[in-house]
Amino acid sequence: DSGVTQTPKHLITATGQRVTLRCSPRSGDLSVYWYQQSLDQGLQFLIQYYNGEERAKGNILERFSAQQFPDLHSELNLSSLELGDSALYFCATATDPNTGELFFGEGSRLTVL
Amino acid sequence: AQTVTQSQPEMSVQEAETVTLSCTYDTSESDYYLFWYKQPPSRQMILVIRQEAYKQQNATENRFSVNFQKAAKSFSLKISDSQLGDAAMYFCAYRGGNSGGSNYKLTFGKGTLLTVNP
Numbered sequence: 001d002s003g004v005t006q007t008p009k010h011l012i013t014a015t016g017q018r019v020t021l022r023c024s025p026r027s028g029d030l031s032v033y034w035y036q037q038s039l040d041q042g043l044q045f046l047i048q049y050y051n052g053e054e055r056a057k058g059n060i061l062e063r064f065s066a067q068q069f070p071d072l073h074s075e076l077n078l079s080s081l082e083l084g085d086s087a088l089y090f091c092a093t094a095t096d097p098n099t100g101e102l103f104f105g106e107g108s109r110l111t112v113l
Numbered sequence: 114a115q116t117v118t119q120s121q122p123e124m125s126v127q128e129a130e131t132v133t134l135s136c137t138y139d140t141s142e143s144d145y146y147l148f149w150y151k152q153p154p155s156r157q158m159i160l161v162i163r164q165e166a167y168k169q170q171n172a173t174e175n176r177f178s179v180n181f182q183k184a185a186k187s188f189s190l191k192i193s194d195s196q197l198g199d200a201a202m203y204f205c206a207y208r209g210g211n212s213g214g215s216n217y218k219l220t221f222g223k224g225t226l227l228t229v230n231p
Contacts, residue, residue, distance in 0.1 A: 002159075033217075042222070043221040056218055090158065092158070101160055
């Protein structure tokens, strides 16, 4: 158990809908990263937050947004969903800046029908 | 931009044998970190081993070791005495050097699916 909690574990929804994925980091971790894992694209970095502020953006669509709250949990919002958004969405948090290690949650499996 | 390439989509090994997974990367940085992550069917990403680029000595964690060739930008993972529980997808990942302490984005390869045969 990495200590990073993601909810929900599974989510099935329809095209055009909006969903929110939640991530609770390990105690003391200030950085939260969101990754998307799909069969064709592999693991793609979406966005990073550090202590409530956005710090880096990757291949995140405009239909997607994220935020990190004062209690350090983070939410990834996906709107106007398309079939191609079906994927596993991971949250990862960083503890020690010197090791560079990220601790991953178990992921949220999103299926868009 | 940094890229990570894993040229072996799938590999198989007999239980108790040794297998080596390949990874190459492209970067213009001199200070960086390299990782191997394991993703079993449970889908949890688990760190297997890490290597700091400034260290010449290859990292080792029990049955797992790396062959880090900085000039060749190569970072292979060797699994000795393979066990059934080693069956998983293995991802090679790159992270740039400490750029102010708050951005530790990992860039991943496409992964290698390892099968362990009894």
